[in-house]
Amino acid sequence: MFEQIFDTALFDSATRAMIPILLAALGGMICERAGVFQIALEGIMLAGAFAAVAGSYLALNSGVGVMFGVAAGMLISLALAYGTVTRKGDSIVLGIALNLLAMGLTGFLLPQLFDVRGVFQHARIDGLDRIAIPGLSQIPWVGPVLFDNTILTYVALLLVPALWVFLFRTPIGLRLRGVGERPLAAETLGVSPTVYKYGAVLTSGALAGMAGAQLSLGNVVQFAENMSSGRGWVAVVAVMLGRAHPAGVLAAAALFALAEALGFRFQGNGLPVQVTDALPFVVTLIALIAARKRFARLLDLTTSA
Amino acid sequence: MPRKVLEELQDLSRRALVSPVTFSLLFAFALAASIVAVTGGNPLAAGEEMFTGAVTGSGLRNTLGRAIPIVGMALAVSVAFRSGIINLGGEGQMVIGGLAGTIVAIYVPGPGFLIVPLAMFTGAVVGALWALLPAYGQTRLQLPILITSLLLNYVARAITGFLVRFPLADVSVTLATTRQVPETTRMPKMPLFGGVSLSLILVILMVVGLWLVYSRTVMGYETQMAGFNMRSARYGGIDVEQRTVQVMMVAGAIGGLIGTHLIIGEALRFIDGELVLSGFAWTGLLVSLLAVNRPIPIFVTGLFFSGLQIGGLAMQRNAGVSWRLSQVLQAVVIVAVACRLVIRRRDRRPSQPVDAETAGVGEV
Numbered sequence: 264m265f266e267q268i269f270d271t272a273l274f275d276s277a278t279r280a281m282i283p284i285l286l287a288a289l290g291g292m293i294c295e296r297a298g299v300f301q302i303a304l305e306g307i308m309l310a311g312a313f314a315a316v317a318g319s320y321l322a323l324n325s326g327v328g329v330m331f332g333v334a335a336g337m338l339i340s341l342a343l344a345y346g347t348v349t350r351k352g353d354s355i356v357l358g359i360a361l362n363l364l365a366m367g368l369t370g371f372l373l374p375q376l377f378d379v380r381g382v383f384q385h386a387r388i389d390g391l392d393r394i395a396i397p398g399l400s401q402i403p404w405v406g407p408v409l410f411d412n413t414i415l416t417y418v419a420l421l422l423v424p425a426l427w428v429f430l431f432r433t434p435i436g437l438r439l440r441g442v443g444e445r446p447l448a449a450e451t452l453g454v455s456p457t458v459y460k461y462g463a464v465l466t467s468g469a470l471a472g473m474a475g476a477q478l479s480l481g482n483v484v485q486f487a488e489n490m491s492s493g494r495g496w497v498a499v500v501a502v503m504l505g506r507a508h509p510a511g512v513l514a515a516a517a518l519f520a521l522a523e524a525l526g527f528r529f530q531g532n533g534l535p536v537q538v539t540d541a542l543p544f545v546v547t548l549i550a551l552i553a554a555r556k557r558f559a560r561l562l563d564l565t566t567s568a
Numbered sequence: 569m570p571r572k573v574l575e576e577l578q579d580l581s582r583r584a585l586v587s588p589v590t591f592s593l594l595f596a597f598a599l600a601a602s603i604v605a606v607t608g609g610n611p612l613a614a615g616e617e618m619f620t621g622a623v624t625g626s627g628l629r630n631t632l633g634r635a636i637p638i639v640g641m642a643l644a645v646s647v648a649f650r651s652g653i654i655n656l657g658g659e660g661q662m663v664i665g666g667l668a669g670t671i672v673a674i675y676v677p678g679p680g681f682l683i684v685p686l687a688m689f690t691g692a693v694v695g696a697l698w699a700l701l702p703a704y705g706q707t708r709l710q711l712p713i714l715i716t717s718l719l720l721n722y723v724a725r726a727i728t729g730f731l732v733r734f735p736l737a738d739v740s741v742t743l744a745t746t747r748q749v750p751e752t753t754r755m756p757k758m759p760l761f762g763g764v765s766l767s768l769i770l771v772i773l774m775v776v777g778l779w780l781v782y783s784r785t786v787m788g789y790e791t792q793m794a795g796f797n798m799r800s801a802r803y804g805g806i807d808v809e810q811r812t813v814q815v816m817m818v819a820g821a822i823g824g825l826i827g828t829h830l831i832i833g834e835a836l837r838f839i840d841g842e843l844v845l846s847g848f849a850w851t852g853l854l855v856s857l858l859a860v861n862r863p864i865p866i867f868v869t870g871l872f873f874s875g876l877q878i879g880g881l882a883m884q885r886n887a888g889v890s891w892r893l894s895q896v897l898q899a900v901v902i903v904a905v906a907c908r909l910v911i912r913r914r915d916r917r918p919s920q921p922v923d924a925e926t927a928g929v930g931e932v
Contacts, residue, residue, distance in 0.1 A: 302714075342903060342907075345907060346903065346906055346907040350907045350908050351908075352906040352907050352908055353906055355654060355714070356857060356902065356906040357903060357906045357907070359656070359853065359902075360854065360857075360899050360902035360903045360906060361899070361903060363850055363854065363895065363898070363899040363902075364896060364899035364900060364903060366847075366895065366899075367892050367893075367894075367895030367896040367898070367899055368892075368896050370890070370892040370895065371603070371890045371892035371893050371895070371896055372607065373890075374890045374892075375607045375608075375609070375889070375890055376607060492722075493719075493722050496715075496718055496719065499715065500715060500719070503715070535730055535733065535734065537725075537726045537727075537729035537730035537733060538726060538730055540722070540725075540726050540729075541722060541723050541725075541726030541727070544719045544720075544722040544723050544726075545723060547719055548716065548719055548720070548723075551711050551715070551716065552705075552709055552711065555709045555710050555711055
């Protein structure tokens with residue numbers, strides 16, 4: 264029974280489920296470190312997924328698609344950065360409104376540009392190829408699970424150590440954390456919070472847009488309305504659970520992805536799809552309860568504000 | 569009371585001229601028009617269809633009908649936001665409560681004049697109980713309501729999806745749906761503009777009731793104080809935890825009422841995913857933000873957003889421009905307001921940090 268469930272195929276689908284969450288959560292992590300509460304990830308991911316499909320359709324090239332996805336993500340996050348940093352608006356209100364904007368805009372553009380409703384599939388849409396890394400992909404178990412994937416998978420996995428080095432071992436990372444933790448002190452030392460916060464929010468937009476591209480060009484080759492279906496929110500939770508640390512965020516993203524993959528597997532074993540769909544969210548809630556008392560700052564931010 | 573209402577309306581129109589809301593609306597319409605133009609439509613024709621569709625023919629009736637859930641869900645949001653509680657779980661509360669009320673309307677035998685109120689009551693109670701989960705999550709486990717209430721939306725979708733697909737399924741149709749609500753236990757329609765649901769009265773009563781509670785009672789004052797600053801409210805002797813639980817239950821109850829109305833008054837079947845797709849919880853949230861959580865402005869704004877959507881549907885039929893443009897418009901208005909876009913900024917409190925303002929409310 265156990266081997267029947269936990270096989271290579273399960274971990275393979277877990278990896279695929281993890282990458283979009285991980286990319287978005289790493290973006291959210293950078294914002295958190297810079298002191299910006301980023302809850303627009305869900306909408307940015309959705310917009311990225313749409314733009315990636317649109318770009319790939321127009322150029323018949325998945326690379327162009329990814330660039331479109333990243334650009335769309337940065338565009339939405341620019342609105343967030345302008346609103347929260349320049350205009351000192353409420354990041355929660357802006358985040359919610361931008362999520363709804365992305366939902367409306369993709370729902371509007373889908374029939375308007377491609378004359379379809381619900382799901383957009385087309386032979387012109389070039390999906391991201393799986394690239395097997397010579398040698399590494401031959402390793403039993405780990406190889407096919409980790410080293411036979413889309414380019415964005417490798418980007419996401421490499422970003423985990425890279426962002427750790429960036430945040431904790433480079434002067435720019437130190438300043439970024441300074442801006443988040445002690446904005447006044449940072450400013451006194453000549454570090455502009457505005458520049459760093461803009462940088463963080465735009466980076467998160469690029470990463471969440473890339474997450475969307477992985478969803479619509481990597482995991483499947485199509486755009487479906489609301490296809491981010493809560494993954495952006497799971498990414499927000501992954502930042503909280505992972506304490507905005509790259510390794511923690513990776514672990515949290517892996518946990519949710521495993522839940523999603525398990526749900527998928529149980530579905531194959533006859534469990535109703537409604538039950539298995541809820542699994543990642545239930546696991547997320549349980550993980551939150553298990554790791555509670557870490558959220559004093561966020562609770563402060565969202566209640567007594 | 570009518571004089572007070574009149575004064576509030578007068579005050580509203582006076583401030584409207586200098587309000588950032590006005591500018592945000594203009595900005596949103598301009599942006600929407602450009603989007604239509606860029607995607608190959610005619611913005612003027614689309615705008616005309618939108619306007620005539622919202623107020624002429626059956627448009628007026630539909631606008632009033634759709635205002636019921638939009639204003640209702642906005643009230644639910646406002647109750648929480650006013651107290652600084654960021655309840656994003658309106659959708660789940662509406663869906664779970666709505667299904668519970670529907671079950672009563674379908675399966676409990678009895679005369680309509682008893683069963684309809686019982687169904688609404690059940691919807692409210694179950695919606696309130698669902699809202700208790702994130703409330704206790706925050707007061708007992710220190711989990712932010714913002715996150716838990718939102719995640720529970722997906723759980724609510726799954727639970728209702730499962731129930732209507734299996735135990736409650738109507739096997740005679742291919743849709744995943746409950747049976748139809750019997751004719752005797754449907755929410756009656758009033759002979760107004762050709763049939764507006766009786767629930768409109770309920771929503772108007774809630775608007776007036778909340779307005780009275782906010783402006784005239786200690787409880788209204790206390791919840792608002794908690795919204796302004798939770799720590800000082802606690803210091804002032806207000807039991808913030810208890811208030812959080814109460815407020816969430818009221819918000820959930822309103823959500824459950826609206827959910828039940830949407831089935832026994834409109835759709836007549838609980839079809840899997842339909843309530844979620846309607847997006848009323850989220851439209852209501854935007855309405856409440858734009859109206860800064862005040863009941864009477866919520867009613868006006870709710871009517872306006874409802875008109876935008878009904879007009880949008882007419883625009884889709886007649887001008888070939890997707891009604892989803894209405895959603896874009898609504899979200900852009902809020903983004904613009906949240907960015908505090910104004911023509912000439914009045915910096916009344918320039919040194920005031922943002923977080924001194926009620927979370928989710930903002931001085932607009």
